[in-house]
Amino acid sequence: MTFDPEALGYSRSDLAAALKEERRRAGWTQVRLAKRCNMSQTKVSNIEGGKLTPAIVDVEVILEALGAEGPVAAEILSLARSANTEWQDHWASRRRGLDKKQNELARLEAATGEFRFFLLSMVTGLLATPDYVRASIADVSGDQSKIIAKKLERQSVLLDAAKSFTFILTEQAVRWPILPPLAMAMQLDRLVSVSRLPNVRLGVLLLAGHVPERPLSTFTVYDRRLVAVETGTGALMLRDHRDVNAYRDDFDRYEGCAVWGADCRGLLSEWSMIFTRQRQ
Secondary structure (H helix, E strand, C coil): CCCCCCCCCCCHHHHHHHHHHHHHHHCCCHHHHHHHHCCCHHHHHHHHCCCCCCCHHHHHHHHHHHCCCHHHHHHHHHHHHHHCEEEEEHHHHHHHCHHHHHHHHHHHHHCCCEEEEEECCCCCHHHCCHHHHHHHCCCCCCCCHHHHHHHHHHHHHHHCCCCEEEEEEEHHHHHCCCCCHHHHHHHHHHHHHHHCCCCEEEEEECCCCCCCCCCCCCEEEECCCEEEEECCCEEEEECCHHHHHHHHHHHHHHHHHCECHHHHHHHHHHHHHHHHHHHC
16 A cells, blocks of 8 residues: 555544445444444444544454445555554654654653664664753754753653663664764763663664664554654654554564673673773
8 A cells, every 4th residue: 555645644534434434334323333343332433423543453343344345345444544654744843843742752651651662773862861862953943952851851751660661772873973972972871871770671783793684764662552663754653553563573573683681781881981982
């Protein structure tokens, strides 16, 4: 299926109308459909009213219950996949204000219990020093102080013992010299410190190792319900359970190739010393 970025995330109303029409064509009430699909009537009503975006599996259950098949079912599933895929471009985020984007991320993090971060080229904000955060948004015009403050404020989520975090960073992400040497050394020391938190696991994929995979993007998996895949100009937010499971499987494979625990901290400390010596 080919996606039109302009249409992603905007298919909920079309999906709602199509499901409602299919139910009526079958001559079923919402109550009958809800019982057949083991859903509440309120959920069916919210789906048909466009108030709730159903998961792909919910749409599949509804179509099977109604006996929908062929081109009609294929079109409805296509709408469902588009409705479960959102494109967030950087330009729109900057027009609205990146501080507002930080508020959205904070709400998402508050509602998530298990985090999996795969960091291909840079350190994520939750792990960053103030200098690293400032360097990461150096191309953003205007007053950056509010953005930096909100990014640093979000780091407190790491102290929530009820949440678990697994970070996998490539060696390139860890060592990319976005800062002067001494500031880079401080950033690596920050990674060592965070890795000691009891609810945090932090691993590194070494360039000298063997990784029989081909990573294409930085991505974050939020529980089993959402994947954010970053590109150069935006992010895809994927909610289809097949997409989420595919990225979780990718993450598991990278996890088996990474260096963890004391060995990882030893490498980070060694690289920190290399940056420190460059400063001298």
